Amino acid sequence: MKTGDGPLSGFRVLDFTRVLAGPYATALLADLGADVIKVEGPQGDEYRHVGPFRDGESALFQTVNRGKRSVVLDLKDPRDVAVARDLAAAADVVVENFRPGVMARLGLGAEALMAANPKLVYASISGFGQSGPNADRPAYDIILQAMTGLMHVTGHPDGPPTMVGEAMGDVAGGVFATLGIVSALLERERTGRGRLIDVALHDSLAAMMPTAAARVLICGENPQRSGNCHALSAPFGVYPAGTGYFAVAVLNDHLFSAFCNVIGQPGLAADPRFASDTLRRANEPALALAITDWAANLTAEAAVTRLAAAGVPAAELTSAEAAWTSAQSVERALHTGVTHPAIGQISVPEQPVHFAGLARGGRRAAPTLDQDGAAIRAGQEGWR
Template sequence: MTDDRKPLTGIRVLDFTRVLAGPYATALMADLGADVIKVEAPGGDEYRHIGPFRDGESALFQTANRGKRSIVLDLRSPGDLTVARDLALRADVVVENFRPGVMARLGLDAATLQALNPRLVYASVSGFGQSGPNAARPAYDIIVQALSGLMALTGEPDAAPTMVGEAMADVAGGLFAAWGIMVALFDRSRTGQGRVVDLALFDALLSMMPSAGARVLVCGADPVRTGNRHALSAPFGVYPAGQGHFAVAVLNDKLFSAFCAVIGQPGLRDDPRMASDESRRAHEPVLAEAIAAWAGGLTAAQAVAALSAAGVPASELASARDAWLSDQARARGLVSAVTHPVLGSVGLPEQPVHFSGSPRGMRRAAPGLDEHGAEIRAELGK
């Protein structure tokens, strides 16, 4: 049995956030049917003015604000501030990412709004949270990557720490913010009371590194960069073929036995240096040499085909373009088309979770600045 109802249909979100982390959280909620009202300053979200651009429209803004409605409110204006408060009192969720203290000065803080709307879920998304020595510190993604230790773990051992090639602190923050909000909504369905959700990008990114956390907290270690090699096992990384590179993941004795058979080195299975994951990692150069001898006469695709046929996890290296346009991404519905007044029909990312009985897609494009201002004011009787 199917219907057109998405899981968050009927939930209204008042979104005061800008740039990426907060907007990404609310975009995920819009994907799932929430009515997200994006409150923008007169000049608009900064992301409207950051490229790449197509026909004058920011691609980044389109992806981070898909499915929302826009209203311009100057929160320094008493009249517009009243509109913001009225919207908050009718909302299920308020999300903001101002510096700590800004919303309190405006009378839009959690304590003030929840006193009038006890069912309100109020989420604050910031670089370092509402407490701690760094609470007031400004942060963009690279700052959080640097302080979280992620950059120290990324890159080749003899090279400089490296930023991950996507805004992972912002994305992790958006994911955990959306998760926290929806947990609070579930709790409200049982208690009738909203909650305050305090999400820091720093916290989110640390939580996305459980392996490093285990090594630090349980073993007392100080993890270091290992490049394209796994820290704890081998062969587990990226290796060259005669043409191209491929990734292979061998993480137990059964896979190692199959791997040895594929590369024509069955004797490695009985080599005492290869008796465990830990020992294999310590002698990874021996395995890298064996892989080079085997794969040097193959293309990456041929190496992957041989390993995969034996049940050894392996893959060619795809570009981001190849991945987004792949048959697998298409089959999984990871891109859905929207109609934009300037761009026409354009594909945008879709949230990745499939829900039975709930359609994917069927959403509006990112809004123009104040595109829905009159409509939203009319709903308030303004």
């Protein structure tokens, strides 16, 4: 949605975050209309120096810093710390993702800033939160995937644990930080006071695993890797066709009966081995054989066409390139154009929620380093 529009229009966010989780959260806030000032050190956010690059600018930085303004403040310089404190005094939200204790040592911790601005929502994002035995440990996405069990349950049963192909720990932390911030702003409307928010990437990624949580916490199980098949249901997985691969999702008896008809084996629906979802999962290898035999002489596209015609959820496996450029993504405006001062016209992601009556697009590109610094330091932006 256009800069200045959106449900968070008029809210001011002072962003001390860098790399991925924190910037992802504040990019979502900017997408929703908030005025986000990104505070960077003299060398800039580390992501400015991480590829891939286009015309010397980091593509990663563009995707997670869209819609923001940039000011360089050296937080080791008392004069710049004073500027940061002035900005925080006029902000609605401060977001930081340093290790616990760093902001307090700089004189920019929650206690100090909220004393000066009691309405401030102060969000601290860290690997393991502000408490607990791991609070001081550094965390990168691979560490989080290893420690939450996500990697343990990902991969084939007879193979090694496997990373998920995206930085889901950082993304989960960013999403839950945004939820916490918006919730605290809503609470502030009732109470007139801000709130300190403690977001751990470890906790956020664990919270994105409800299937594993149900099995561990309620059933006392220890989930294991199940490859490209659902851990609990069948046929619910990825199967090869003569050309390509396709995914199938069958979750109830009605769909299973329709599925059996499509693959030319209606008798399987009455087979006692497949009388329930639990039994179908226990006997999935037999179902997998029937599926691959049926699809062996079909393309993945043809297999999906036949399944979809019968109302069975199915899809071809597509590349990330194909997914981002698909007609569905374009129609839903999952990414929209911005104009960057160095790169020119590019397309960057947009938060996925559609708000009735608000057009998508029309946003700012990610800023160049200190692009707005002079005006912000001079107090010309109305924040000071």
